[in-house]
Every structure is written in structure tokens, then in C-alpha cells.
Amino acid sequence: MTKSGKHEKTDGHVALYRKYRPQKFSDVRNQEHIVSVLEGAITKKAIPHALLFTGTRGTGKTTVARIFAHEIGASDVDIYEIDAASNRGIDDIRALRDAVHTLPYESDYKVYIIDEVHMLSKDAFNALLKTLEEPPAHVIFILATTEVDKILDTIISRCQVFQFRSPNRLELREAILDVAKGEKFKLEKDAADMIAIAADGSFRDALGITQKVIMASPDEKANGDEVASIIGAPKSALLVDIVTALQEGTVEQGLAAVAAASAANVDMKLFITLLLERIRAIILYRHSKNAELLTQFSEDEGKLIQEYAAAASSPINSHLLLRLLDAAEHTGRTHLAELPLELAIVDLTSHT
Template identity: 40%
Template structure:
């Protein structure tokens, strides 16, 4: 079994064997049928899309001794057809421009072109990768293209049309080869597998076709590599291991988990992929590309046709189903978050970590479990801040802090509603200083927090209090402290008040810098209050803990 040369073994011998370039086949067939053969053709397009194959077929068709005028197909039986198929024809020249770039090579070509063909009707020069010719070589070729002998046809092939001079392009009939659709590649691979008597899963063929990126030659080469396993049945897993690609089902499952905000499932999938030995960086790129496809389809479903060389009809249907349960804004958010970790997976000490962080950010706030875990993890920040304060205390004069442990009763929630439970931010600001004074009298531990807090806004009976530091927010959010504040404000306003502590970043306001030791200056309004510059970090810590400083 010549598995390594499948693309040579199954190279198309007739125009009807060509997959995916029907517009070019039709045009060339019409030219042959109506005897309107040009003297120069330019084939351009991605690698592996059939440019040199089409050139050989055209050479065979125009020189066939038993040519069928109705179909323009070569007979494959005459001596000329057999010689061209076997690569033995003396009138067909295949030149690799990459290794024949000089002026001398083109001058030699011009001399041989003057001689008539030995057997065929036309002498045909197929110059592959023509863009590799030097500037001087192009100039030498230009003269021949302008005034070619009647028995000569030039077929130039290139993957980089922008490197070919305009003077050359203008003298040729140009044909643009497109990438071959996934469906056509899979069909051709299935035919080859059947002829080779190899059983292979359909999803495995799809994986090969996707990896080929629209190139039939690449797809056939990959199939040959897979067939070399010589297994009775080739599975998708074996193909993915050879190609170094990720299981497509894992990509689709992760996508569904992110869209449905299923944090646990998404993180579990990442662990499965990592533990299976797949490259997470490659997997990340595949997931990004899949979300890109979903994004474009969510913008307009007609864009799905752009993925004919990337997705099967079944895979496109899955994307259309996903678009129905999400929206463009949500997909953009997910794409943005996933794009931020690009390049971080390779350099991370734990490859899964960037992925897990991105998953948490995408689903945060929509998963109750993650929200609770986040809130539970925040209180230790208070200890960290106190440790920072202790390091900043001067060591010249040792100071002792003796905490006075006060056995305070747990405050109870009271009802202050007088029938009119409405209040606004202006009402809060009017009583703010008095409220702070009463709160300090009933709970000394709140004395250090209040100078670093301001009323931010009122919404639906909830007072949002902005704090300077996150650990102040945590302290104020403790049940006993929160009830104390709510009861004092409720008593002063004659309404039921609920509070919601926030950091200044969360509230979107700036809390003024202050160093006041315990409570605000109650004689001034909260808007005009200015910070004192007398207290220290030590005093703040003592106030926060309800202790005294002993000299």
C-alpha cells in the first residue's frame, strides 16, 4: 500500500475528477470545445487546491489525439495522453521557478520554445511558483509572452499573486483557485479510503479535512499518514493524536458550558483536556476560532457560508442552534475574556490556570456557588491590612495596645416604618453626622470606619455606603455592625433602612482622604467636612479594634 503517496496515486486524470473548481473546469472546457486556446494562463490560489493538476489536465486535453469535442475530456488511451500521465512526454515541461530563478534559465526556455513539438500539437510550459523568478527573469519572460510561437502555451502557477508583475498578469488569462469545501474534501477522502479498503470513522475524516484548511493535496497526504497505522478501523482519537488536534466534541461542550454559565462543567472540561495530554494552547486557539464563527453567524446567519471549508453542514447547524440561546453582546464578552489569556497558557506554571481564571470571569455573578465562595474568601483581607499597619508603626517608642473586650449584645432588627417609607440621598446627608455620632456611641468598633465612608446613593429603600478600603466594607457588612447602622438610620428617618456597603471603585465615587481619629466633625455637613491631619495609622487600628493606646 503506497499510503505516503496517495495524492499522486489518486491525482485526477479527467476534468470530471476535479473537486471544487467547477468554474475553472467549465471555462477551460469551453475554450477547448470552441477551439479558443489562449497562449498564456495564470493559475493563482492557496497551496493544494489543484493548480498544477489542472495545468496537466489542460495540457492533456488540448493535445489528446482522440479529443471529444463535446466534453473536452482527454481520452486517456492515446499515446500522447499516456505519455503525459506517465510524465514522459517530451512536449510538456514542468519548471520549478524556485530553483530556476535566473535570466539564463528563461533565455534557455525561450530558445527551446522556438522548436516545434515532437509529438503533441502544443508545446506546454508549466512554471510553478512563478513569483520566485527574479526581476530580470520576468523581463526576459515578458518578451516571449508578448510574441509567443503559435505552438507554445504557457501556464504559470503561483500562491502569491501580489509578487507577480502587472506586466506579466496583463498578458495572461487569470484563474483564481479557491479553497475546497469541507464536504468535497470529505467525499474525496471517503472514496480513497474505500478504494484502499480502510475503515475510518466519519468524524476522523472530518478532523483530517479541517486540518487540511481547504487543500485537497494536504488532506490526501494526512490520510496517507493515518492509513500507515494499518489498523482494522481508524478512530477519531488516533487521528487527533497524529494531527495534534483537540477533540471537537470538547470544544463544543466547553462552548455550551460557557454560554449556559455552567462553571463546574467548564472547569472540569479543561482538566479533562489537560489530563488527556492535549496542548492547551492549541485547544485555546480552537475555542477562540469556534466563538469567532458563532459571533459572525450571530451577526447575520448568511455569513455561515463563509465556513464551508471549515465546518460541515451538521456543525453549522449546531452553531445556528447556539445562536438562538445567546446574543452578540454575550459572545463578544466571552471572546474578549478568552482573548486576554492568549499567550499566557504557554508561559504559565500551571497551564490550566489562565483558562480557569477566564472561565470564572465569564461566569462570575451568574453562578451562586462562585459568588458565595468569593464573598467567603474576602474577610482575610482585614488581617492582611492590619498586618500592614503593624509593620508601619515606629519601633523607637514601643507602644502597647490593650484591647478592651466589650460584651455587646447582638442588635436586633427593628421596624421604624411610619407609613411613608420613602427617603432619598439628600435626607441621608442631612442626618449623616448625627447618625455617625449615635452609631459610634453604641458601637465603638465602627468609629474608625465612618470617617472613611460616605453615602453614595439610595435605591429602592437601600442606602449604598462607599468605603475607602475593602476591609472596611467587610467590617461594615458584618451582621451586628450592619444592624446597628440600619437601626440608627431607621430611627432618625422613621423608615425601614437597609444598607449595602461598597468600595469606592464599586460605587463609582471617590471617598475623600482623611486621618480623623474616630468620628466626623459633627458641626459640618458631610459634603463640606474636611479631614484632620492629626491621627496615625496606629490610632486607626486601635479604633477599629476597640482598644486604647497606653503610653
């Protein structure tokens, strides 16, 4: 996604992730370690014939692939994007093997960007391997994947591998606030934090959620609770109730908060993620007194975290956090999405 710059406000028909997609290397966020190597390869005219981009969804793999293709001089007619999920068979790759031998239309290179390459069948992988072993000089392959462990070692060994970083929450928040500013939309910091958490390390998802918030807000602004309502996140009061229940050992209060969240159609995975962040902050603040841990929370929640961190013989400890992590792991594996958290609350409060 692009760094801050001048943009006209988007109408409802343009996806924000398309509008703010980087068009040149200097626009790319969070992948400086990759950009510097690619720029060096271009400067030194040492272009690898095969590159493998790996990383989680929405981190810019295909975007950087397009930029690289243009930077080495490939025109649009000589850039071919292939979705391996829908072109995964041996016949598709054989057709590609035949096509690579034709010369580019108007560029020095033909560039093939194969997205989600791990979706290729075994026979297709073997056919691709033969092409990578003896590629024509005018062909560059850029393979992109979210699951590098599913790719044959023999394929990987013939590529230069680039690991794309997932942005952390602060990096996502900065990007979200930049886009909101570009859209002339007032987004409070706690609202941007909420979107960043829900985006789970994906710039693309972050902008998709931001666009949803903008469309749902009639007065060109949104705070944390308004965003929570739009995206199915819990209001802070419910999280405070559960943290308090865990601190004081009041099972009824904890279960009531989970029931209220369920009744409000709160996303339980997001709910427990937000809960884990608060428990983590209490434990880390107890041992480090690092005020930076409090900056992501409201003033009232920050005071509560400090209070519980200072409490003598607090039940909020590493054992409790591990039990909640186990609940998070099991959330979504049953049609009763709230069940793992309910069981954890019962278990943890009955031992206080």
C-alpha cells in the same frame, strides 16, 4: 483529486494524492467553473497563449495544467514543468526564452508549466515578460501561483487568469470518505471531519493526512478520537471544557483544558480552530435555529450548543468570538503556542 471510482487498495509506497490525482477533466473536483472555460477554449480552438492559475496550495492547479496540456494534444515529451523556486534566476529564464523557439517534438504545442511563478526574481520576471509579449505560435505558458499579489501586473495582463477555489469542509469530507472507501478503510464521519479541518482547504493535504491515519490504524478503521490522537487534534472533551468555562466564567476550568491539551502535544492552531467552530455554531444557532449547524458535531456536543445558544444573557457572543479570533491570529507567533488562548480565556472569564 479524482471523484469516486474503482481503485485497488494502495500499498504503503504509493502516495494517495498521486493515486487519486485526476487524469481527465471529468475527474476534477470543485473547479467546474475553470474546467468549463478550458473545455470551451479547446472546442472552439481558441487556445490562449498564456494562462495564470492562482489559488491556495493543494487545489489542483498543476494537475489541471497537465490535463489541459494533454487535452490540447501535447505529448509528454512536449510538456515541460519548471519549479520557479529552484529556477528563479535571469539565466534560467533566458535559457527558456531560447528553448521556446525550437519546434515541438511530436505535438502541435510545447507547453511550459511554471509552478510557484511568484518566486522568480525581478530580472527573471522581466525576461519572462518579453517572451509573453511575443510568444511563438507553438508555445503555451501555464503559470501557477499561491501568491498572485507578488506577480507583476504586466505579466497578469498578458494571461487569462483562473482563480481556483479552496474546497469547503463538506467537500473535503466527501473526498476523504471516497478515498477511504477506495482503500477499503472504514473512516467514521467525525474522523473525516477532523481530517478535513486539519487539511485547511487542501485536497493534497487531506489525502496526506488520510494516508497517515490508514498507516497508523491496525484494524482498518478509525473514529474521531483515534484520528485526533494521530494528527495532534484535541479530544472533544477538552473543547467542551473550554466552551463550558467561557459560558460559566470559570477560568480554572478553561486554563486546565488548555494545559491538558498542551501536555498531550495538541496542535494549538488546530485546537483554537475547532474551538472557534463551536463558538460560531452557538452564536449562529441562537439567531437562526438552523439545524444544519449541528450536523458536524457529535450528538452530545449538539445538545450542548443548543443549550448554550438558548441561555439568557450568555457571555458567548460576537465580542467573545472576536477576542478568540485575535488569539487565533497570534497563535504560533511565540514559542509558547498556548499563550494567546490562555490570555483570551483569562480576559473573557474575568469579565463575565
